[in-house]
Amino acid sequence: MYTNAQHRSDPKVQELRREAGLWLKQLRERRGLSQRQLASRLGSDYYTFISQLETGRGRIPPDRYRQWAEVLGVEPAEFVKTLMQYYDPVTYGILFSNVE
């Protein structure tokens, strides 16, 4: 399990998680996958986890980033970079604020 120093009670964090969920949902639907089909391709034990993530609850474990990117048809680095924007905006800002 990976801990996260962010406090979800912070409205900004909640909003970012929801945006992350919507983004993941868009990627899934763009691939024409149901939540169950996505879970199956990810080898997840329970497909309701996908719905949970898309609602903005919880996070994709980092060791699954690459697999998620491949299944959703996104270049892994771009996938992680976008996710970081939602999951860890502070780090994202430090790393990419000068670039963007």
Next chain:
Amino acid sequence: MAAQVVSFVRREPRQSTVVDWTRDELAELYRIEHALVQSGLTLDVERGVTDEGDPWFVFCRSDGEVLIHLARYDGLYRLHSPALPAPLIGQSFKALTKAFSNQVPLQVTLKRDMGPRLFVHPAAMLAVVIGTIFVASNELAFSTQPIDSEKKHGDASLATTSHNLKALLQSTFQQYIENFFTWLRDGTFLQQSTYITMISAVAAFIVGSDSATDHARDVLTAGNHTAGDHTNDTALIIAPAPTNDASHRTAETKSVIAQDVSDQSHNTSGTSHTADVIVVSNTSTNSNMTGLQDDPVLAKGHDATNVPELLLATAYFDSSGQSLAGQLSLGLADFSRPHVDLASYLSAAASPGVATDPLKDLTSAVTAIVQNGQSGLNSTSDINNLIAHAIQMSPTDGSQNLITYFLNTNHITSQSLPAAGASPGYSLFDANAATTLESFLEQNPNAQAVFNNKSVVVYDDIHDTTTATIKVWTFTDGSTIAIVGHADHGFVA
């Protein structure tokens, strides 16, 4: 022969048919959440449905980390957590507790032959299991060597991980149980595990009918027992109090043998339950309570001479001729407890009328435990006043024996039983309830009943005031049913 084309249709996702949690399921989940929050855990919950309409419910830490994911789909209930070696899967919430105990053999070492015995009802067991998993998951999250149950390990590594997870869950569960018994026995508990004890206290708070007695606490004291002597065994029963069902209102008062909790399917389908805590004593002399032997749950693993007293055996209450399967049908107005927020309740405590609320003393006790960490329902005074409030008597000075109080005051007066259907002494009794109670008293001549407008108290062996056990059901309309006494001479079947 013409070729026949057989179409292997790829399974398509089901059409979206929302099959969200039922009202009873949600009530149970939020009740568990409430108990955990009241116990001092900081958590959050959320629920939703999938694109196929299947419901999920998560228990999260304050930082949003999901520690427990509950779901129902494909006809099965599933519980996932990083602390579990494998998901719990079953056909009901109750079955999840069985899956838990199968996966994590619980070592509740309560000295079966030498001391108290533990009885946990499946309905309350789910709260215990979720609380245990939540605490264990949280410890994992902050451990220096995180364990991700979804990681793919080699066989040896996986076995080690699974072993470690089970050990963590076992120790957490054991701590929970031991803490509760320590609290019952000594009125104290391990400081570092206050929140765990709180779960138990709040479980009682939810239904407002804690009935721990001095006798029960006494027999929990180490050294009172000899090997093989069950005479004074005490059973802690965390039993359900069903919520209201408009078509079939029942109050379940049965206990379940701890060892059998996981493999018994008590007939509680269609009802949801709140947690209730009852403390009773076993005796070896009430072998006449043969009705208990007919109960499929109680009978299993239980010898004929060692049955809990004051449990309302199915047979005694089967006035309709149907097996009630451990349920006492009373047909009363409403068995459900309101969802009481402790903070708002206390803030209203100064308001007129609240002082007579039967929850008052229990609330105070819970608050005292929360605030002071070392106190609670530790004294005769606390308990007597609690029960006095629960059955809507005027507060006593705390030192009076309740049974003596019953007899020496005019708050509750002895009356003849109401005629079946008429119920003059107890307006809230319907015909079925009156018949049931009458039948019970006819079959148990040593038992007596007293009534007032809002309460009925059934008591037994009133001359022995030192070993009384008390059970009180408090209903949302303020009416109560209490059973006082013990069954040394046996309730006659």
